[in-house]
Amino acid sequence: MSFDEIYNITLMQGFAGLSLFAVLLLMGLGLAIIFGQMGVINMAHGEFMTIGAYTIFLFSSLTESLAPGLVQAYFPFAIVCAFLVAFGIGWLTEWALIRHLYKRPLDTLLATWGLSLGMQQVFRSTFGPKEVSPTLPDWLMGSWSPAEGLDIPINGMFVLALTVVVTGSVLIALYRSRWGLRVRATVSNRAMANATGINTRRTDRLTFAIGCGIAGVAGAAFTTIGSTGPTSGSLYIVDAFLVVTFGGAASLWGTVVSAFGIAQTQSISEFFLSGSMAKVLTLLLIVTILMMRPQGLFAAKVRR
């Protein structure tokens, strides 16, 4: 193998790690907000991602039938709508289900799991059990090839950019906005936050809805790299929990670092070992580290 080839493969493999990092972070982010800030284990997280994916599918079929000229342009708009749809359904879910169960974390686990099964069946009845493939704009497909033998996936770059934007916005919102202030106050001491006049119920509902909305964005973005079907969400849920738990539940920075760590370990070991062995190695590492640090990589400074 020539020097050029090694150089190209190293570059592409580096990007593979980065793009896996973006995928893991994007799917973990919504969960981290809900789990970390509210203590609710949302087993239906994957299905909120599927909502985003189906929103893209709806948009692509509508655009194709009503305005074929706009096929190249609908995608960013559809992602915003994916956020809004998932946000709305998240809002409703919190109102109808979650708020009754705040004092019973294990029951939320069961309730949201039931919700996820129900949602899967709704997708199946509405869109049919078979997978669908939204027509994606051409500019998202294929690879960017700056040199012979070097191909950087465009959809990977797109997911990476989207992840940076979404994560940045969440961090800014959490640490620079009124909502962020209220969320952080509620997380550190609910009773005291209530006493200072913060409507913690409203804060919870908004937090849950935003978490779900971000899941919707993730699902929408993943139509470029993965499948869109009633059970697509379940493909991501395990990895999403892994990222959040490993990072330390109450810390967004923890989620970022953990997604990066898991992605690099996985993608480097995949290159040198077989796919299944790489997964085993990654999981072993995570379990070992969690045994030594049960609170995850980053623990929030919360007075208990």
Added chain:
Amino acid sequence: MSSKYDNVPLSPERRRLLQGLAALPLFGVSKLGFGASLPTAQVNTTGLAITDTEVTVGQLHSATGTMAISETGSIQAEQLAIDQINALGGILGRKIKVIKEDGASDWPTFAEKSRKLLVNDKVATVFGCWTSASRKAVLPIFEKENGLLYYPTFYEGLEQSKNVIYTGQEATQQIIWGLDWAQKEKGAKKFFLVGSDYIWPRTSMKIARKHIENFQKGRVVGEEYYPLGNTNFNSLINKIKVAKPDCIFAAVVGGSNVAFYKQLKAAGITGAKQFLLTLSVTEDEMLGIGGENFAGFYSSMKYFQSLDNENNKVFVESFKKAYGPKAVIGDVTQAAYLGPWLWKAAVEKAGSFDVDKVVAASPGIELKTAPEGYVKVHDNHHLYSKARIAQGQADGTFTVVAESSDLIVPDPFPKGYQ
């Protein structure tokens, strides 16, 4: 309109007379042998759920859960075949009644439902299962209760049961001819094997490796398995780029399948640059993958919707009439469609619904009306069928590019491949 006599009780004599009259047609049929209808006592000696006008069969697939993606086509095809048989007058003068059970993509549920169908409902036969895992779960029950199962999926082989008729291809039928074609037509010598990590891809790749190394004198430059549900293939794709195979030989399934082809395309590996042959992409999977991501790659199956013959034209037309113009038909859907027809032929040959007699009559049964052309049941309960290679098109259809000249003999326990 009511008369004042309506409420008058019938005299016992009159009642008996009426009952006798009502029963007359039945006696007439059985005594005089009207039509092809044989007396139930003669065609059913083992207490199956069969009356003079009806025969009950079971259908056991996943209508819910992960596998519903794949199994829906089979459910539809079997129902279509049963409706068509009923429209022709049924089997031995009896209409087919279907009891549908949902295995819900859960193997213990499959086992439980199959016991229900065989023990409580006493069905004459069952059309069902899709994954090997579900078949393995129900097999002991079918053998113990002496039921009969028509199994539609192409699978890894290494199995042969008295109680199962396999209407899909076993591994050697799907793999060996395809690999020989790849070598002859595409000059492939270096192969990279990729699969999902479970029994079917692993067994298939084992056969493929033996064939490539021992019979074709080619080389396997990589063999990789990824967990079911894996959605990230970028590292694998880089490995493929390093190995530079002539042929990527793939058996990735489910949601992974979609991710695999989308990421191949995104990494610049397209049909125009790279030869890829797969065992796991039919028209059904194409819906999720998207034609533009699979264009130019090849698939090895026994059936494609675009197959050009008279049987298939009729089949595709009636399938679309029943399930809408957008419905697609994959390999397994067609194999599932064969089930009820093969059973009909075997029952009529045996002149009985008894499982033992139907099983004994099955080998040698031919189906000249099969959409895939012509099939025949081998002594080992698998079908003789042709092998075909088709190329994916950007619009999501397949164009058949090669077809074996002869029927390929099923060989579920291939020598030299273990």
